[in-house]
Amino acid sequence: MEATSNRPLTAEEFGRLRVRRFDPATFRWEGIPDQVYQGPEEPAPRFRDVIRRTLVPGGATPAAFEVRYFEVGPGGYSRFELHQHIHAVLVLRGEGEVQVGGEVYRVRPFDLVYIPPETPHQFRHRGAPGDEPFGFLCVVDAQRDRPRPLD
Numbered sequence: 001m002e003a004t005s006n007r008p009l010t011a012e013e014f015g016r017l018r019v020r021r022f023d024p025a026t027f028r029w030e031g032i033p034d035q036v037y038q039g040p041e042e043p044a045p046r047f048r049d050v051i052r053r054t055l056v057p058g059g060a061t062p063a064a065f066e067v068r069y070f071e072v073g074p075g076g077y078s079r080f081e082l083h084q085h086i087h088a089v090l091v092l093r094g095e096g097e098v099q100v101g102g103e104v105y106r107v108r109p110f111d112l113v114y115i116p117p118e119t120p121h122q123f124r125h126r127g128a129p130g131d132e133p134f135g136f137l138c139v140v141d142a143q144r145d146r147p148r149p150l151d
Contacts, residue, residue: 008054049076058142
């Protein structure tokens with residue numbers, strides 16, 4: 001998975017289309033760029049093979065939320081972190097596991113995950129090389145605190 005940018009669409013870019021078509025063959029939405037998962041200051045060992053696509057950018061609409069799609073490749077995992085805000089996560093493809101606090105849950109398409117405030121969490125792909133990516137929608141507050149990585 002190769003991310004090309006760390007910038008979601010601007011309000012102007014987002015507002016150009018009312019409908020963004022989904023292509024099931026590529027699992028992408030029209031005009032939504034891949035983004036790097038974390039910035040260049042992040043040490044690479046804390047995560048592996050994760051991309052982000054911001055579907056509804058915070059600040060680009062009057063909404064108080066942001067909708068993002070994350071995709072984790074085989075053997076990949078997100079950073080183990082916590083925040084002050086909640087996460088509402090809907091799995092769309094592949095199989096994975098999510099650690100929420102001290103519990104680990106296996107998840108598959110259409111499972112819904114709630115991550116409370118100040119709760120450590122991480123997403124991991126459960127499959128083997130060549131398997132479908134583990135992809136999920138994540139809804140968070142548009143105005144939110146920065147993630148705090150845990151070791």
